[in-house]
Amino acid sequence: MLDSKVPAGPLAEKWSKHKFNLKLVNPANKRKYTIIVVGTGLAGSSAAASLAELGYNVKAFCYQDSPRRAHSIAAQGGINAAKNYQNDGDSVYRLFYDTIKGGDYRAREANVYRLAEVSVNIIDQCVAQGVPFAREYGGLLDNRSFGGAQVSRTFYARGQTGQQLLLGAYSALNRQINKGKIEMFNRHEMLDLVTIDGHARGIITRNMVTGAIESHEGHAVLLCTGGYGNVFFLSTNAMGCNVTAAWRAHKRGAFFANPCYTQIHPTCIPVTGDHQSKLTLMSESLRNDGRVWVPKTVELAQKLRKGEIKISDIKEEDRDYYLERKYPSFGNLVPRDVASRNAKEVVDEGRGVGASGIAVFLDFEDAIKRLGEDTVRAKYGNLFDMYYQITDENPYKQPMRIYPAVHYTMGGLWVDYNLMTSVPGLYALGECNFSDHGANRLGASALMQGLADGYFVIPYTVGDYLAGLGFDPVDKNHPNFEKTRKEVEENVHRLLSLKGSKTVDDIHKKLGHIMWEYCGMARNEVGLTKAKGLIQELRREFWSDVTVLGENEEMNQSLEKAGRVADFLELGELMVDDALNRRESCGGHFREESQTEEGEAKRDDENFRYVAAWEYQGENQPEVLHKEALEFENVKLTQRSYK
Amino acid sequence: MSGNMNLTLKVWRQKNDKTRGKFVTYQANGISQDMSFLEMLDVVNEDLVRKGEDPIHFDHDCREGICGMCSLHINGRPHGPKQGTTTCQLHMRSFHDGQTIVIEPWRASAFPVIKDLAVDRTAFDRIQQAGGYVNVNTGGVPDANTIPIPKVVADEAFESATCIGCGACVAACKNASAMLFVSAKISQYALMPQGQTERYSRAQAMVAQMDAEGFGSCTNTGACEAECPVGIKLTNIARMNREYLNAKIFKEEEAH
Ligand SMILES: Cc1cc2nc3c(=O)[nH]c(=O)nc-3n(C[C@H](O)[C@H](O)[C@H](O)COP(=O)(O)OP(=O)(O)OC[C@H]3O[C@@H](n4cnc5c(N)ncnc54)[C@H](O)[C@@H]3O)c2cc1C
Ligand code: SF4
Ligand code: FES
Numbered sequence: 001m002l003d004s005k006v007p008a009g010p011l012a013e014k015w016s017k018h019k020f021n022l023k024l025v026n027p028a029n030k031r032k033y034t035i036i037v038v039g040t041g042l043a044g045s046s047a048a049a050s051l052a053e054l055g056y057n058v059k060a061f062c063y064q065d066s067p068r069r070a071h072s073i074a075a076q077g078g079i080n081a082a083k084n085y086q087n088d089g090d091s092v093y094r095l096f097y098d099t100i101k102g103g104d105y106r107a108r109e110a111n112v113y114r115l116a117e118v119s120v121n122i123i124d125q126c127v128a129q130g131v132p133f134a135r136e137y138g139g140l141l142d143n144r145s146f147g148g149a150q151v152s153r154t155f156y157a158r159g160q161t162g163q164q165l166l167l168g169a170y171s172a173l174n175r176q177i178n179k180g181k182i183e184m185f186n187r188h189e190m191l192d193l194v195t196i197d198g199h200a201r202g203i204i205t206r207n208m209v210t211g212a213i214e215s216h217e218g219h220a221v222l223l224c225t226g227g228y229g230n231v232f233f234l235s236t237n238a239m240g241c242n243v244t245a246a247w248r249a250h251k252r253g254a255f256f257a258n259p260c261y262t263q264i265h266p267t268c269i270p271v272t273g274d275h276q277s278k279l280t281l282m283s284e285s286l287r288n289d290g291r292v293w294v295p296k297t298v299e300l301a302q303k304l305r306k307g308e309i310k311i312s313d314i315k316e317e318d319r320d321y322y323l324e325r326k327y328p329s330f331g332n333l334v335p336r337d338v339a340s341r342n343a344k345e346v347v348d349e350g351r352g353v354g355a356s357g358i359a360v361f362l363d364f365e366d367a368i369k370r371l372g373e374d375t376v377r378a379k380y381g382n383l384f385d386m387y388y389q390i391t392d393e394n395p396y397k398q399p400m401r402i403y404p405a406v407h408y409t410m411g412g413l414w415v416d417y418n419l420m421t422s423v424p425g426l427y428a429l430g431e432c433n434f435s436d437h438g439a440n441r442l443g444a445s446a447l448m449q450g451l452a453d454g455y456f457v458i459p460y461t462v463g464d465y466l467a468g469l470g471f472d473p474v475d476k477n478h479p480n481f482e483k484t485r486k487e488v489e490e491n492v493h494r495l496l497s498l499k500g501s502k503t504v505d506d507i508h509k510k511l512g513h514i515m516w517e518y519c520g521m522a523r524n525e526v527g528l529t530k531a532k533g534l535i536q537e538l539r540r541e542f543w544s545d546v547t548v549l550g551e552n553e554e555m556n557q558s559l560e561k562a563g564r565v566a567d568f569l570e571l572g573e574l575m576v577d578d579a580l581n582r583r584e585s586c587g588g589h590f591r592e593e594s595q596t597e598e599g600e601a602k603r604d605d606e607n608f609r610y611v612a613a614w615e616y617q618g619e620n621q622p623e624v625l626h627k628e629a630l631e632f633e634n635v636k637l638t639q640r641s642y643k
Numbered sequence: 644m645s646g647n648m649n650l651t652l653k654v655w656r657q658k659n660d661k662t663r664g665k666f667v668t669y670q671a672n673g674i675s676q677d678m679s680f681l682e683m684l685d686v687v688n689e690d691l692v693r694k695g696e697d698p699i700h701f702d703h704d705c706r707e708g709i710c711g712m713c714s715l716h717i718n719g720r721p722h723g724p725k726q727g728t729t730t731c732q733l734h735m736r737s738f739h740d741g742q743t744i745v746i747e748p749w750r751a752s753a754f755p756v757i758k759d760l761a762v763d764r765t766a767f768d769r770i771q772q773a774g775g776y777v778n779v780n781t782g783g784v785p786d787a788n789t790i791p792i793p794k795v796v797a798d799e800a801f802e803s804a805t806c807i808g809c810g811a812c813v814a815a816c817k818n819a820s821a822m823l824f825v826s827a828k829i830s831q832y833a834l835m836p837q838g839q840t841e842r843y844s845r846a847q848a849m850v851a852q853m854d855a856e857g858f859g860s861c862t863n864t865g866a867c868e869a870e871c872p873v874g875i876k877l878t879n880i881a882r883m884n885r886e887y888l889n890a891k892i893f894k895e896e897e898a899h
Contacts (some may be wrong), residue, residue: 050713053780064712065712065764065765066767066768066808067713068808069705069711069808071704073709074709082650090827125784127837128777128785129776129777130800131800132797132800132804135791135792135793135797138793141794158801162709169805171776172781174771174776175772176777177772180771186765210756239703239704239706241702248726272675273675273677275682277681278708280706280707295715369868388730388731389728390679390732392676392734456782459781499695547693549692549697554659555700555758555761557698558692558697564767585876599679
């Protein structure tokens with residue numbers, strides 16, 4: 001059994017007590033330590049800046065040309081915080097409760113409570129940095145309700161909340177760069193972790209402009225490298241999002257937890273063809289006013305797809321508003337996993353719309369009638385424009401076509417309460433870890449978690465580890481640095497020697513198809529077993545028949561891609577193993593064998609109330625499963641119901 | 644819906660900053676109007692890779708118009724022919740069958756070419772590092788609702804804060820001036836109460852760094868505003884000039 005290091009005591013006092021019990025590093029001694037922060041999204045930038053402010057030396061890394069471009073920048077909807085500014089009954093406890101329940105009781109109580117507790121500090125911090133949140137006419141901060149939440153606790157900056165929060169964290173990062181406390185490495189990709197006597201002591205990076213493969217030493221390493229949704233090829237993630245840093249750390253001993261928990265977001269613009277490189281999210285807020293429907297019969301749907309009839313020819317009684325029909329109390333606002341699965345179901349029945357038939361309608365006709373076009377424009381204008389831009393269809397005149405797409409990964413590196421992985425000195429923050437969202441993440445909670453980890457958790461917990469180390473600098477001449485660097489170099493040259501007939505994207509797309517088909521919205525034993533074989537085969541195909549061009553000593557995007565896809569090909573199999581192992585449905589993980597009579601996800605608390613943390617055993621070896629039992633002392637486990 | 648097009652591309656290819664670049668012509672056939680511009684380049688690149696030729700390198704990441712990583716001068720215009728769009732959000736229906744498309748990197752001495760169409764924009768980061776922040780540490784800040792900010796002020800600051808740092812303004816300007824970019828940040832803080840305490844030293848430090856990076860001066864042609872994909876307004880530049888002037892007058896009043 002894994003030790004989560006959750007402190008004893010009542011839930012609401014755990015974090016305060018823990019902070020008191022953590023060892024401190026004397027202010028004068030902090031400058032004797034160097035901390036490596038990989039990633040400059042919300043988690044990484046906030047951590048790097050806060051640690052540098054405390055006096056630590058920080059080295060920060062990102063693969064983009066600037067830290068400001070981390071994928072957090074793309075978050076649209078907002079960030080939750082239990083401020084209760086609206087006097088509508090919110091509280092730290094309610095945010096905690098909603099998050100635990102939303103995660104389908106597969107997250108750690110103590111972590112989630114701490115998240116809710118520090119959420120209020122995040123908003124204060126961001127405002128102090130000059131983040132221009134939306135405000136009411138009286139000058140105070142505005143809130144909205146998000147993703148079906150019963151209270152309005154979401155802070156936002158138009159449809160660009162992630163951008164504004166990240167630019168805030170980036171400004172704090174810049175301030176410390178200017179002071180010389182942070183050394184920033186843009187266009188550097190972490191390719192391995194260096195451990196000495198089992199402790200994380202550095203990383204190996206590739207300079208993406210010159211190809212130089214370099215070692216960097218530090219007393220602790222923080223991975224803030226985001227999620228791995230791009231294992232599906234198509235997702236709402238940025239093109240460069242990858243699992244490489246986390247995966248290489250996994251291969252050096254960091255356990256990977258719940259890899260099969262992925263979130264499929266119900267409202268994305270559907271795929272138009274094979275050329276598609278990514279999918280675009282249409283914010284969840286659209287479901288507040290849009291109505292989801294498909295034609296009642298397969299015949300009608302077919303006619304519509306062939307263009308024999310128009311949308312307006314379909315009479316009201318021939319439209320199936322299936323979410324409203326099946327879930328009268330939540331209607332179109334059911335949680336993401338439920339909305340996504342239902343869309344898949346109607347499409348599988350042959351009732352999908354659009355040329356491909358792989359889409360459902362999100363219709364604003366009633367909203368426009370009820371509120372007027374101007375009001376709808378004021379609320380959703382930028383989203384409607386984006387939709388128009390991409391599809392060339394005017395959503396004011398005809399319903400949007402939407403379909404679910406991979407969006408977020410709840411799984412990630414296993415961490416204890418201190419955010420330390422199973423490798424001492426190695427931490428994981430933000431989407432890169434598994435800790436706070438259980439089997440399903442609620443809207444507007446990822447931004448909250450990234451900033452909670454970076455601003456308010458790691459500055460305390462990392463000190464406790466460092467205080468136990470002594471002041472010696474890390475020995476950069478230790479043979480493990482050169483050994484690991486050589487291994488990375490060999491791997492790079494192995495990739496560059498591949499001169500087959502397939503492109504890296506060919507293989508990546510195939511992997512995406514396998515994952516989507518068998519490890520996507522619905523999973524079963526037969527399909528997963530098949531997927532495992534297919535992935536192994538595809539991995540062989542990659543290493544025998546892919547082509548990687550160019551040399552190492554230059555900017556080489558073929559090489560970058562190849563390295564990332566090689567890691568996805570390994571991760572994919574672990575995701576399938578994890579999904580096979582978890583013979584229950586929970587949150588985003590729907591095992592067809594485990595459903596209620598009405599076809600809803602059915603948990604098996606008796607057998608699966610645990611975190612599955614996998615330990616790497618070497619190439620092509622089955623990984624070893626470690627379990628962390630989840631104890632619920634404060635909430636009662638219930639079957640989620642949105643009827 | 645989607646007729647397929649055949650296009651001729653003239654693409655700037657340059658191995659690195661030490662070698663000279665040149666235009667190379669490629670054929671892009673069977674391009675769907677539903678593709679984004681970068682997806683069209685993906686198709687060309689897949690073909691090149693299959694033929695064993697080095698793919699065209701260009702910067703991109705989010706492909707949603709928000710990260711500011713994509714660039715590209717397309718037929719003489721930064722981010723291409725469509726107003727208010729980044730290259731990644733530009734779709735092929737903005738082009739027609741048989742068209743020739745010229746694709747170049749941003750041209751500015753402060754943005755040296757790294758390879759092909761990818762340039763080095765770290766000068767922007769260094770300008771931000773010089774003063775683009777409020778001097779607050781994590782923790783110990785007042786409650787978020789302590790200072791009310793009139794909605795119009797917050798909204799205006801937000802408009803300035805939406806700059807994605809792409810560099811199109813510099814690429815559009817015949818002087819390669821970075822004024823629009825720098826003024827957007829200075830304006831955000833000049834408008835927000837949180838930015839008041841250091842507004843003058845900030846303006847001075849950022850402008851000094853901008854000059855040190857070798858960006859040109861502003862002659863008010865307005866090309867930057869016209870090409871900015873997110874609509875950053877020239878009024879920001881006017882505000883920045885005011886801040887900068889005031890900085891000279893009021894500097895001594897500020898404690899550093
Ligand atoms: C379209 C979209 C909309 C969203 N909207 C919302 C929302 O409204 N509310 C919400 O709460 N959440 C939202 N999310 C989720 C949320 O944005 C992310 O979960 C969160 O921002 C992740 O932050 P992060 O700091 O963990 O990682 P990221 O922001 O992804 O940053 C990862 C960093 O790691 C670096 N990196 C990665 N690999 C390497 C490597 N090998 N070497 C060096 N550097 C590396 C990258 O350069 C980057 O700096 C949205 C997500 C998407 C995709
Ligand atoms: S001002 Fe506009 S064009 Fe210039 S960097 Fe910002 S977003 Fe790009
Ligand atoms: S790729 Fe992010 S703005 Fe174009």
